[in-house]
Amino acid sequence: MQQRKKIAIIVAGGSGTRMGAAVPKQFLELAGKPVLYHTIAAFINAYADMQVVLVVPETHFAPAQQVLNSFPAPPPVTLVKGGETRFHSVQNGLQQVPDNAVVFVHDGVRPLLTAALVRHCYEQTLLHGNAIPVIDMKDSVRETNAAGNKAVNREQFKIIQTPQTFLSEQLLPAFALPYDPLFTDEATVVEKLGHPIHLVPGEDRNIKITRPLDLVIAEALLRQ
Numbered sequence: 001m002q003q004r005k006k007i008a009i010i011v012a013g014g015s016g017t018r019m020g021a022a023v024p025k026q027f028l029e030l031a032g033k034p035v036l037y038h039t040i041a042a043f044i045n046a047y048a049d050m051q052v053v054l055v056v057p058e059t060h061f062a063p064a065q066q067v068l069n070s071f072p073a074p075p076p077v078t079l080v081k082g083g084e085t086r087f088h089s090v091q092n093g094l095q096q097v098p099d100n101a102v103v104f105v106h107d108g109v110r111p112l113l114t115a116a117l118v119r120h121c122y123e124q125t126l127l128h129g130n131a132i133p134v135i136d137m138k139d140s141v142r143e144t145n146a147a148g149n150k151a152v153n154r155e156q157f158k159i160i161q162t163p164q165t166f167l168s169e170q171l172l173p174a175f176a177l178p179y180d181p182l183f184t185d186e187a188t189v190v191e192k193l194g195h196p197i198h199l200v201p202g203e204d205r206n207i208k209i210t211r212p213l214d215l216v217i218a219e220a221l222l223r224q
């Protein structure tokens with residue numbers, strides 16, 4: 001199968017409101033290194049020819065550069081400024097993407113993904129055009145509405161993770177669409193252009209660090 005350029009857009013342009021820390025959560029320490037260090041390392045360890053586009057708030061270029069300087073060798077990373085929402089941060093990152101690439105879009109605050117997941121997403125994208133990692137729901141689920149609530153069959157639902165991975169010819173035109181607040185991930189945007197979305201198994205450990213408890217869980221998982 002023909003190989004393609006590999007570009008990881010790591011979105012870390014948020015402010016971490018729900019974490020409530022003094023600095024955005026992507027710069028907090030996790031097992032002795034910033035969260036972002038672990039995330040970048042997972043991608044560059046997956047493929048020798050991986051190129052990373054790191055999207056950070058314009059106000060945080062200096063701490064982002066410090067993270068990059070802490071690698072044993074300079075990593076292949078381009079810094080790009082974040083946007084108003086996650087969608088706009090992805091749009092900014094996409095400006096660095098060449099044609100004929102496989103593009104991974106990953107939350108900077110999911111530092112525990114494995115290189116195996118990155119490689120599986122790449123291979124599945126070559127076969128299916130995209131690959132979206134998902135895990136099963138563990139809890140019971142109810143739908144709420146104005147009238148009250150009702151149980152739903154959880155087998156019909158999946159929890160969506162990143163890296164959401166696409167051929168560049170699917171992702172680039174999709175992000176020319178006007179912003180819609182329902183675009184909470186890339187699959188939703190690409191689906192809007194009519195592309196079927198190919199789900200692949202995600203990883204339980206690939207949590208999104210959102211609140212203080214998530215950092216405690218991530219630390220425990222890293223020390224396993």
Ligand SMILES: Nc1ccn([C@@H]2O[C@H](COP(=O)(O)OP(=O)(O)OP(=O)(O)O)[C@@H](O)[C@H]2O)c(=O)n1
Nearest residue numbers: 011012013014015016017018084085086089108
């Ligand atoms: N304008 C934005 C908003 C979010 N993100 C990134 O998208 C990922 C997932 O977003 P989320 O967990 O919601 O991060 P925050 O927006 O920082 O958190 P909060 O919603 O609590 O403020 C994070 O890596 C975050 O940095 C981004 O690049 N640009």
Ligand SMILES: C[C@](O)(CO)[C@H](O)COP(=O)(O)O
Nearest residue numbers: 086107160161162184185208
């Ligand atoms: C992209 C994502 O991580 C998939 O689960 C999620 O949609 C991000 O949501 P957030 O509201 O930006 O945290």
